[in-house]
Amino acid sequence: MPRPRLNEARTKIVATVGPACDSVEQLADLIEAGVDVFRINSAHGTIEQHAEKLANIREASKRTGFPVGVLMDLAGPKIRLGTLLEEPMVCSLGEKITFVRGTQIETKGELTSTYARLIDELQPGDRVMLADGTVALQVQSVTSSRAECVVVAAGEIRSRQGINLPGVKLSVAAMLPIDIETAIWAAQNEIDFISLSFVRTHEDVRSLKDLLNSYECRALVIAKIEKPEALNNLDRIVQEADGIMVARGDLGVEIDVAETPVAQKRIIATCKRFMKPVIVATQMLESMHHSQRPTRAEASDVANAVIDGTDACMLSGETAIGDFPQKSVEMMNRIMLKTEEACLNAQSTPFCNVDETFRVTQAATRAGIEVAEAIGSKLIAIATHSGGTAWVKSNTRSLIPTVAISDHLASVRRMNLFWGIEPIYCEDIEETSRLIEHVSRWARDQTENGEALIRPGDTMVVVSGNDIVEGADNVISIHTLS
Template sequence: MSPGRHYLSRRTKIIFTIGPATESEQMLEALICAGADVIRLNMAHANHEWTRTIMRRIRTVSARVGRDVAILMDIKGPEIRTGDLETPIELRVGEIFDFTVKPGSDRRDAEEVRSVDVNYRDLVNDIRVGDTVLVDNGLITLEVLAKDDAHIRCRVLAGGELKSRRHINLPGVTVNLPSLTEKDRADAAVGIEEGVDFIALSFVRSAADIALLREFLAEKKSKARIIAKVEDQSGITNLDEIVLSSDALMIARGDLGIECPLEELPIIQRRAVRSCLANARPVIVATHMLESMITQPIPTRAEITDVANAIYELADCVMLSGETTVGRYPLECVQTLDKVARRIERETNGLPPDIALFTSERMKILHSATVLANQIPGSKILTFTRRGTMPHGLAALRPASAPILTFTPDAALLRQLRLLRAVEPYLMPLPSEPEAMIEDAIRLLKQAGRITTGDKLIVATDILSGDRFVESVQLRTVL
């Protein structure tokens, strides 16, 4: 089965999270052929045996359909959770409730108060009286009344059923958990052994968190690229330094919507996208994009508008989570994103005029290629890369409609280029002679039906001038 070609007109990339609903070879093939570009593994719900099996299965299916997609491993990062409960606890508004950081410790008073253990012992040192504790994605809200070395006493403000191992959010509280846990290191090591393309680091609070993961990748001699997930107020406060330190940014709206006031979420999203555009970093908008399609075959009108807004903002990628891990309609979700993206992209005009990237001579040259492409209807940009610099620069400049046809001899780099908006990567050895390289690429593109006689190509590449290579922009007509 060969992949459909309609998605080549789509500039926004699609990431889906693999799970029970999508892990079969048949479904993987269908989703890749429908135009999925990157497949995410959520390591919060994965063991190492499953991870190895799935990564190898993705590579096998990709090779069979002739479309090599990227694999993104999302490691869990620092996380605070409640402990196990024999039976769920129904918390009532006004009830006094304890979080216990030292299981089995005696209370200093004789009052009978229900409690649950917490996996982070230093929580009592980080939290203050008056702070808010959110449990289970914000469904349960408590206020801290008092604390000692073993217990944190709270009043329930918004009740609900508390089950085992529920996630805890602490809006405005800086916790001293390590940014890269032992579990993260073990998970990442498995991904590296299997050739993972991207590693997403959860709850990034500063550039130092990125540096720690980068050191780990260097020790393992991995070329995987780092995606920083912005999920709390610390990440927003340090947004620009995080963007500059990472290889890409994920706006993880699930935890962000808990950690920050909901009315701030659209503002945060727009600010994060624009920071990535200004600093030439790819950006992913994630979480709850088509949440209703977990159980329903069509999305809500509000969800379609949400997806459209991310595309209007010129995000590189939109991402599916529960919709494709446990949802009933994973293929329809990818098809919906594809359809909406292609339609909205016809209404966008490339990079906003107040964002200009003239940070280097190379970016000035690539900007001229983008301007030329924008002025010639139906033109396409052609470029070549061994490290990814040229396509990254061109994608950051957001040409209005021209695809960025990129040739590389590196299969791993080809997969990483799938993250970039408007970039279509192709695998090809790169001859040392620039003209031969261009002619080989044109021949392959004609054979693939991607270009035809009379098409206009904006070629951004190196040319030989005397005894050195210089960067150039050429306008060519396909013969």
């Protein structure tokens, strides 16, 4: 049965494209397994390689008939090690390690960085975290050309691995020239979501939005929360962004790892308060890089993100370079489904408070849900050009199956990130009879274990957005499926 399907998880799946899954056939298999949005990581590859990935994604989307969304993840000012003299380099406890200016290393125990101003911005007492926090250094002294450090947590490091500087105020810009070039390319190629790494303030988000607006790009801007400064400015960032990503990899290094779970819950709660979609990312099914089954802790991690109210969970290396990309997607979908069945049915989610812009839409959407519940409707259909009404419905966390029909393909792709919304493309949604027939045909195909999920005679509540019916705001109607 082609997607979208009523019997799949309401929480959405974002999957990273990489060597393990970048062919058209592999991408099509991942779409059928449950991927709603594909992520292209600009930290790996050139724009030409990104274009090849995008072309394959679009072809896989065409083959499956499912308009999957695409997220371009800007690398941002990620600080990395330069080339080491030996691979890997073992850092022993108490060993002296020195950062030197420039790109050349003369002796063992010296390191360089891709960030030219690193030595200028380090001070004695600062912590330097390497290899995702597995190796830790403490700065002892700084001169004009060298920063002397001591190893306080031992381990191995490799060339080009990340450097994190918890608590160090950096002057580096939010977007590097390559990020700007990539963002412009994304704007010119109808990318649906663009995420900004290492956001510190809402001005960082605004700068990317201004750039995209200059190219008349309607992509949603996703702010990645992975710096302590972002947590300090969380409300302003969430309000400015179109969505948020809880980027737990760098966040768990920049702050105490013991604080990360609480920070995740706070970020999700803030997104719910401001009605912004949120993605939980990094190491969700980490062991499935090389195992066909996740650990129990990883399964619980995905389930807890669903219970907390995330709109989507993201797979990174599991699909990009792992041995079992498709099994990782299928497993995530299974965990989400079981969690939603067991936990969300027992919850009574209050309707969110929204600003005046959405108040009429929220009132109509709430009324549509209450009507559907009162008459036992099996389906809610939302007709929308932009996807705005579908987003308001998503935030109610109503468990009544919901399809959103739009005549704008870009809106359909963007709605793939909306919790509990199954987006469908239809060329003409302003003619009610055609819209009903289109949804009815789709509904007749929805089966589980050979049994129809929706039968003739079942009722459907249709909520038309305020941009559909001329002279009206939102319209609610009830239809019997033939």
